[in-house]
Each structure stands twice: as C-alpha cells, then as structure tokens.
Amino acid sequence: MRNSYTGWKTNDLLSLYEGFGFIIKHGGSHEVVKHPDFPRFRETISRTSHELSPGYIRDAIANLERLGLIEPEVENDNESGVTGES
C-alpha cells in the first residue's frame, strides 16, 4: 500500500478500510467510511469507476496510523500525526 499510491479504484480502497473494521455507508454520490470505535471519524470517497487520486491513499495511510490501526512508517522522520505548524 505504501509503495504504490496510484492505480487504486474505489472498491480497492473500500476493501482496505473494511479490512480494518470500517463500515461503509452509501451516500448520494459518495461512500462514507466510518468506524464503530471512532465515532467522530469519517471520510468521503468518490464513487467512481475511474482511478482514485493518490491523495486518497496517502490520507488512508495517515488515518490508519492516526487511529493506531497500523504502525507508523519507521523512515518517516517523525512526521506522522503532526498537524498545523502555523
């Protein structure tokens, strides 16, 4: 996942989230991903047959790390979880 951010389709990303216990809710035009253990977390994913923006995959990794569902990448130079440098 961390090695390739491109070539992902909506169903690929949904499968990834589901594998980590997330719930998929079907919205009007987007899928909404939620997790029973993190009620305030949610993410909208474009329901498209085309390829997803790599940004979706980067954000998914960040989300899984932030929620403690995967280990932060070792060579990440202490960047994970840091927001707002103002």
Added chain:
Amino acid sequence: MNQELREKAKQLSFQNYAFMVEEDVLSDGSPIFLTSNPELEGCKSQGRTIDEAIFNLAEARIDYIYSLLEDGLPVPQPVITNTETGSMRDAVATIVREFKMEQSDDFEAVLSSVFQPESRVPLYTAIVEEKISAV
C-alpha cells in the same frame, strides 16, 4: 434515506466552508484534482478538472453532513468569519492561476450551482495558494 435529513444536510452544506484543491497525477500521467473541506475533516472528492472537483466536493459535503446528522453528531461550522472572506471569483482565480489552468466555459454555471449567489468564501483558500507559490 431520510429525505428530511437529506434536505437539512443540503442546506447546511451551503455554508461558507473553506476548501482546498490539490493537484495529483494518475498512473497514466494525467492530472487529477483532490478537493477537501478542512473544517469537515475527511470530507473530500476529486475531479479531472478543478471545476469538476469543486462540484463533486459539494456533493460529498452533503453526504458527509448527512452522516453526521444521522449519527446525532454536531456539524462543524465554518471557522472563518465573514470579515475574512473574499469573493468566490477571486479565490478561484487564484487557484486557476497557481495551477496554470484554464477555466472551462461553464465555470460560472458550476460555481452558481454549488454556492449561493451571495456566497463569499474564506480567503483561507487564497492564502494557502500564496504559500504554495512562495515555495
């Protein structure tokens, strides 16, 4: 789907949320634009063009807010006050200029379908773009 809740979500989605546009590249080398509302963490969409991405984000925002309402959670309000907003046209023009993109012919139509006529957007968007151009 609860239509009453859906309509409420739609009305709330018209609020002046800041939005960001990021340019990315697909596996075939073509550009893709990822849009998000920073005040609604996790609310995002994408499009092949900037205007398509902004339009799709408006749709995503309704689904996002609907899910909050459905779960009985508070809907975050736009954090930037009206005194810190500028015209939609100026903010979008900044984005288009920074990305060296051309506006589509129906750009105004897209904007008017997504934002209410009197809508003013946070200058946050323009400020972000200025930071990018300064790098």
